[in-house]
Amino acid sequence: MVKKSHTNYKANTKKSTDKVTIIPIGGLGQIGKNMMAIEHKNNIVIIDCGISLPDTKLLGVDLIIPDFSYIEKNKDKVKALLITHGHEDHIGGIPYLLQILDMPIYGTPLSLGLIQSRLEEHDIPKRPEFITITPRKVHQIGPFRIEYIQTTHSIADSCGIAIHTDIGTIVHTGDFKIDHTPIDDRKFDFFRFSQLGEEGVLLLLSDSTNVEKSEQSVSEKELSEKFKSTISDVTGRLYVATFSSHVHRIQQILDLAKEHGKKVAFAGKSMLKIVEIASDLGYLHIPSDTIYTIDQINKMPRNKTVIISSGSQGEPMSTLALIADDAHKHLDIEKGDTVVLAGGIIPGNEKSIGKIINRLFSRDAKVLYRGLDEVHVSGHGTKHDLKTMISLTKPKYFIPIHGEVRHLIHHSNLAAELGIPRDNIILAQEGDFIELTPNTINKVDNFGPRLILVDGKGVGDIGNQVLRERAMLADDGIFSVFISMRDEGNRYTTVMESESKGFVFLKDNENMLRESKSIVQAILSQVEYNNKQVDIGSIKQKVKGDLRKYFFELTKRKPVITVSIVVI
Secondary structure (H helix, E strand, C coil), rough: CCCCCCCCCCCCCHHHHEEEEEEEEEEECCCCCCCCEEEECEEEEEECCCCCCCCCCCCCCCCEEEECCHHHHHHHHEEEEEECCCCCHHCCHHHHHHHCCCEEEEHHHHHHHHHHHHEEEEEEEEEEEEEECHHHHHHHHCEEEEEECCCCCCCCCCEEEEEEECEEEECCCCCCCCCCCCCCCCCCCHHHHHHHHHHCEEEEEEEEECCCCCCCCCCCCHHHHHHHHHHHHCCEEEEECCCCHHHHHHHHHHHHHHHCCCEEEEEEEHHHHHHHHHHHCCCEEEEEEEEEEEEEHHCCCCCEEEEEEECCCCCCHHHHHHHHCCCCCCCCCCCCEEEEEECCCCCCCCHHHHHHHHHHCCCCEEECCCCCCCCCCCCCCCCCHHHHHHHHCCCCCCEEECHHHHHHHHHHHHHHHHCCCHHHHCCCCCCCCEEEEECCEEEECCCCCCEEEEEEEECCCCCCHHHHHHHHHHHCCCEEEEEEECCCCCCEEEEEEEEEEEEHHHHCHHHHHHHHHHHHHHHHCCCEEEEECCCCCHHHHHHHHHHHHHHHHHHHCCCCEEEEEECC
């Protein structure tokens, strides 16, 4: 469905005191870029502000952020940013949002610590006010009464949020699964979710990621036996690549390494930074006499060492990728070493992960990865958990969030199976304005969010034309022509040079080079000396057109052709 642009949307059917407007800015129809605005009585609170990663079609793009246009136009209404947890798809866009907004940020200690680290990397001059929350404690923010509720996920300190308003309570689950035996013993708050359900939940916004999985969620603790046998059986060095934010998994590996007399080193900038933050805040407990530097580890017997690194998603310049390519300055793979990819595969990363696995196998390493060995459990609840959440909260209205289109549809069907009337379920899109009253819920508009790409320091300046040009360069390369024209008084003498990148290797195609020069010279020979005025634009267009036709007839390729002319 084509979205219409309505960035000047204004409530006009009911008094603002009678309704709440839900505006999903990101995180619907895709995994990532999570951001939602909730508006009531001319006040807005924002929940999360994340990023998503580009696919292979977005050549050269670093990341994707939400479209802040509606928020920017209504920035005087924004009272707070509420963070559910510290994953990049929920906090990665904050440095860009802070360039247009100044507001307090609410979150758990670990989430706020990770955000502060991101702001340091982006050199944000003015730091926002950080407000540390405690689960179940209510914060008054404008007309909203905000209450965080403890959940379990693949990062410590994850929470759902209850937004209490004059017309009813809205529950936003954040990312969650129900883990009965979490590593840190901070259990999912069944009682409070159930209590809210008994008090009355007007709207539930719930994570949909694993709705297609029907089995019960697996606890993080159940990986302990697999890691334990791996650590005890390894004959060489053990490498474990995982998400740097997965503090619970890192803790398990540290504890097992200590138990088996192994020494541990951390590798990778993001891994080192998050370990430092989590340790300082008390979320990660480092066993004594276990952590060493990589230089120290390299002087020890390999079978007594463990390296915990980033790179479980096949990132090209990650520690694991460099090790697999034998390109790391200090770490290598030897026969007998074991590599564990202890991370789920984010959709779109399958090929890059597969390449790293193949390279590790070719270097005689033993490689354990999801699909072959159970070395990862998801942080998102399966259908069983999603049913439990709906049953606990008993919402009148329901909107599935955080998922691709099929996930949202499956979750909508699940809610209907559990007794929520179809008319009370909204299948939303990014940019929708959803008006909620005590007795109605309706989509009323859409502000038509754009795809905002970040490339280096550029934000939103990469459009379809640039992407098409990059695709053309990637497909057929570039052929550049440099022409100098010297004024001899009554005529021009010309010199042409050419260069090919990604099109053909000119030394192996001398006939093509000679013919292309002849084509250009034929065009230049027709240039008349006319009071020293040269129509450079016309010459460029003629050169491009004739060369484009010649190259396609000869090679069936369409290189980007550039022409530079200097008149001396």
